[in-house]
Amino acid sequence: MTHDERHALLLAARLLESGVVVEEPTPLDDGGHVNVALVLAGRLQRVAEGPDHARQMIASLRSAAREPAEV
Numbered sequence: 001m002t003h004d005e006r007h008a009l010l011l012a013a014r015l016l017e018s019g020v021v022v023e024e025p026t027p028l029d030d031g032g033h034v035n036v037a038l039v040l041a042g043r044l045q046r047v048a049e050g051p052d053h054a055r056q057m058i059a060s061l062r063s064a065a066r067e068p069a070e071v
Helices: 003-019 034-048 051-064
Strands: none
Touching: 003 034, 003 051, 034 051
């Protein structure tokens, strides 16, 4: 996992946790990890089936971000 991927996962988790409604940017390939985080958080917000489900997704994102980074 790259540092940018880790940052995208952690930012998406924070956005979900904050409850801020996220509008997805376009295009996805412009803007790096911030746009990836916005797209991911926006999509996860749409599929979350309540606060408990959102908390599980947040925990999963943070767990995935703990993977060792590529150097």
